[in-house]
Amino acid sequence: MSNDKGDYRFSLDLPKHYVGATGIVLNDKGQVLLQKRSDKLTWEMPGGVVELDEKIEDAVLREIFEETGIKAEIIGFVGLYKNMKRGILNFSYLCRPVGGEFQTSDESIEIGYFTPEKAFELLENPRQIIRLKDALDKYAGSYEHFHITYTY
Template identity: 45%
Template sequence: MPSELPLHSVSVTGVVVRGDGRVLAIKRADDGRWVPPGGVLELDESPEAGVAREVFEETGVRAEAEVLTGVYKNMARGVVTLAFRCRPVGGTGRATEEASEVAWLTLDEVGARMVEARAVRVLDALRAGGPFVRVHDGTRVR
């Protein structure tokens, strides 16, 4: 009997924080938005392995997940994202097929360049009391 339930997609986001407090970000090649790197979790990988893979594929930076900092659901698209605070362990940032630019942003730059639904993932990764659970519409947190 086929399920009538809607399907959800699970994604991961890597909030990669350098020792100086700057955060790794990409300017998406498809829509020009600044976001922390991430993407769809593959069926055969753990969330930690998936976030490391996505960060590397999108930026050339090798990262290691340290802690789950938030769970975010895009209510309009049915995407659930697991965000991890990560530390860089190698590589250098470079543009890729998915990222027209890669930069290490200050928190002020995160607030200025990222839409609220993406910036909150960075801010949550740096505050105590998580992991946080939030819903959004792709742009604004509800």
């Protein structure tokens, strides 16, 4: 079994998934960075789709900057989550700000840092709530090391 690409896997009817990345950014006061989305008018943590030629860690930092104007660095891996209905795999990372300033975008109409308690009040998406809870639980303890190997 093969096709013009010479790899039989391209001819299989494999499930399609999207890969996303979420940045849970905590400042030095322990406040959470949230953006109010322009499409849904809901508060969420920055994140989005990983491009085909992009490392997941690069994607999360790009999304944070594009959506909020904040430059961040990754502190640790929070978790891998799958939306079973939509086929989305999401890699979530705990990050800290290292520069930049608030800048809205086509995707965000408001940006701010909020206490965790206020962030939980503002977040409506249950998946976002779970990711934030997991990040705060790990922030209080030690991080598990998680390594992603990329092949080309």
